[in-house]
Amino acid sequence: MARALINVPAKSKRGDVIEIKTLISHVMETGFRPDPTGKPIPRDIITDFVCKYNGEEIFRAELFPAIGANPFISFFTVATASGTLAFEWTGDNGFVATESVDITVE
Amino acid sequence: MTRDDDLPGATRRRFLIETAALAGAAGVGLSLVPAPASATPASMRAAIRKVVGEAPLKKGKMKIDLPPLIENGNAVPLVLSCDSPMTAEDHVKAMHVFTEKNPQPNVISIQLGPRAGRASVSTRIRLADSQKVVAIAQMSDGSFWSEEIEVVVTLAACLEGV
Numbered sequence: 486m487a488r489a490l491i492n493v494p495a496k497s498k499r500g501d502v503i504e505i506k507t508l509i510s511h512v513m514e515t516g517f518r519p520d521p522t523g524k525p526i527p528r529d530i531i532t533d534f535v536c537k538y539n540g541e542e543i544f545r546a547e548l549f550p551a552i553g554a555n556p557f558i559s560f561f562t563v564a565t566a567s568g569t570l571a572f573e574w575t576g577d578n579g580f581v582a583t584e585s586v587d588i589t590v591e
Numbered sequence: 592m593t594r595d596d597d598l599p600g601a602t603r604r605r606f607l608i609e610t611a612a613l614a615g616a617a618g619v620g621l622s623l624v625p626a627p628a629s630a631t632p633a634s635m636r637a638a639i640r641k642v643v644g645e646a647p648l649k650k651g652k653m654k655i656d657l658p659p660l661i662e663n664g665n666a667v668p669l670v671l672s673c674d675s676p677m678t679a680e681d682h683v684k685a686m687h688v689f690t691e692k693n694p695q696p697n698v699i700s701i702q703l704g705p706r707a708g709r710a711s712v713s714t715r716i717r718l719a720d721s722q723k724v725v726a727i728a729q730m731s732d733g734s735f736w737s738e739e740i741e742v743v744v745t746l747a748a749c750l751e752g753v
Contacts, residue, residue, distance in 0.1 A: 502708035503708075515694070515717070517694045538706070541706075543703075543704065543707065544701070544702070544707065545701070546700065546701045546702070546712075547701075548699055549697040549698055549699060550694070550695060550717070551690060551693050551695065551697070551699070551716050551717045552715070552716055553665060553667070553716055553717050553748075554665070554666070556714065556715070557713070557715050558712065558713070558714050559713040559714070560707065560711070560713075561707050561708050561709040561711055562706055562708055563706055563707070563708035565706070
């Protein structure tokens with residue numbers, strides 16, 4: 486399981502725009518690099534990232550080989566209610582990683 | 592920014608260019624590295640057309656924040672933002688980034704909605720060469736807005752072997 490880091494303010498006021506920062510460990514092998522014998526190294530990247538807020542999708546990104554290793558993605562959302570933010574990364578070779586954090590909205 | 596470019600004469604650069612030319616002439620150049628397919632401006636246009644379709648592409652609203660001079664193309668901080676109130680009636684639906692000279696034109700495609708509150712996304716990208724980077728925003732009313740910037744990359748990503 487890939488290591489993922491999520492940074493979300495633990496507490497926020499209803500209606501506040503909060504920043505969500507995510508980082509996951511992954512090589513993001515582009516598929517364009519040659520190995521020492523000159524053969525291209527097969528592509529191995531994360532292709533999709535989804536964030537759900539209490540089950541409702543609020544952010545989705547399709548990633549390409551041009552995203553750097555250990556993809557960092559940061560975005561915003563409106564704090565509407567206390568609950569859970571669920572994150573899912575999927576990629577080549579059956580890669581799946583999930584993470585979730587709780588958020589308190591007052 | 593005080594770099595080689597500002598020095599009078601720029602003899603080091605000239606030396607490098609000439610040595611590179613010599614190496615090329617001697618056939619040592621980069622012949623060991625298989626030339627990766629490179630996204631040309633034409634393939635970038637094709638990739639953009641695929642997203643935009645026949646809709647007109649207007650300049651403005653979209654903003655790309657990328658350092659103008661990049662030392663290392665392997666992890667370049669990119670901030671995309673779009674001028675929008677992000678309400679249910681008027682919000683950014685999607686943002687896409689394309690490059691001209693990376694092996695593949697697409698970089699990232701993002702889908703957002705009114706719940707984002709602010710149309711701003713940061714990530715780190717790879718850039719294979721000094722080139723043009725284009726960002727496109729799709730609004731909820733179906734209009735497309737674009738912004739493009741030129742960047743200079745000194746150490747390219749993607750091309751080196753292991």
